[in-house]
Amino acid sequence: MSSRFIDSLLSADRPLIMEVKRRDAHGNDLFEGRSVADVVADFEAVGSPCISVVTGRWFGGTGDMLREVVEATDRPVLQKDFITRRDQLHSAKSLGASAVLLTAALLPESSMGTLVTTALSLGLTPFVEVTTEHEIAAVPEADACVMAVNNKDITAKERDLGDVERSLGLLPNLERSGTRCPVSASGIDRPEVAARLLGAGFAGLLIGTSLLRSHSLPDWLAAFDEARRAGAAESLSPLPPA
Numbered sequence: 001m002s003s004r005f006i007d008s009l010l011s012a013d014r015p016l017i018m019e020v021k022r023r024d025a026h027g028n029d030l031f032e033g034r035s036v037a038d039v040v041a042d043f044e045a046v047g048s049p050c051i052s053v054v055t056g057r058w059f060g061g062t063g064d065m066l067r068e069v070v071e072a073t074d075r076p077v078l079q080k081d082f083i084t085r086r087d088q089l090h091s092a093k094s095l096g097a098s099a100v101l102l103t104a105a106l107l108p109e110s111s112m113g114t115l116v117t118t119a120l121s122l123g124l125t126p127f128v129e130v131t132t133e134h135e136i137a138a139v140p141e142a143d144a145c146v147m148a149v150n151n152k153d154i155t156a157k158e159r160d161l162g163d164v165e166r167s168l169g170l171l172p173n174l175e176r177s178g179t180r181c182p183v184s185a186s187g188i189d190r191p192e193v194a195a196r197l198l199g200a201g202f203a204g205l206l207i208g209t210s211l212l213r214s215h216s217l218p219d220w221l222a223a224f225d226e227a228r229r230a231g232a233a234e235s236l237s238p239l240p241p242a
């Protein structure tokens with residue numbers, strides 16, 4: 001099944017989904033005087049292949065933010081909200097989203113099935129967030145979904161720091177699910193951590209806070225490129241003699 005969101009991410013040199021999020025989980029402002037359009041323009045200027053927008057209220061989001069982001073960019077847009085009903089998918093589609101968040105920790109398995117099927121029938125790519133092996137195994141049509149490990153705990157409103165070891169531990173399960181787009185999301189707080197996750201085999205990463213807080217996106221990305229190069233060189237260097 002074709003997906004503009006997945007194709008754009010997988011064909012990018014830097015497969016980073018950059019996120020527009022007004023506040024962090026502790027209520028701290030992440031925009032610092034910028035508008036939604038300013039943040040989108042910053043992400044476009046550094047070549048973000050896809051853009052995520054948090055419309056969920058816990059993070060200062062509003063439904064209007066999806067409209068604003070879609071109007072400001074021609075990149076595929078992911079809506080991150082607490083989606084539990086089919087009418088929310090119709091609304092996302094009508095506002096121009098390409099992908100929608102479905103959170104396994106917040107949905108009964110039967111609802112997940114219905115929402116994945118409905119999203120796909122509308123031409124929306126399900127961005128399914130998981131935290132356990134069991135949640136991964138229960139996702140239907142994973143081959144057509146982005147399968148993303150959330151490194152934080154959404155049931156605690158993401159007030160924790162997050163642990164990327166969760167992503168690394170669940171990567172084999174994501175690969176077995178059949179997805180062509182395994183992603184690590186949340187709590188990726190440094191360029192070196194991002195490079196490590198891609199080096200381990202993730203096809204893409206979703207990053208909000210660290211990019212929004214960086215004083216220079218180009219500098220953040222230059223450090224990321226350097227860390228990727230160093231990681232690749234390390235994996236190619238010969239093993240020391242036994």
Ligand SMILES: O=C(O)c1ccccc1NCC(=O)[C@H](O)[C@H](O)COP(=O)(O)O
Nearest residue numbers: 056080081082103154186187207208209
């Ligand atoms: O995870 C959810 O279920 C969720 C639902 C509604 C709004 C936001 C939600 N999660 C928060 C996020 O998705 C994070 O903002 C995103 O992963 C980026 O995290 P970070 O890089 O730590 O800012």
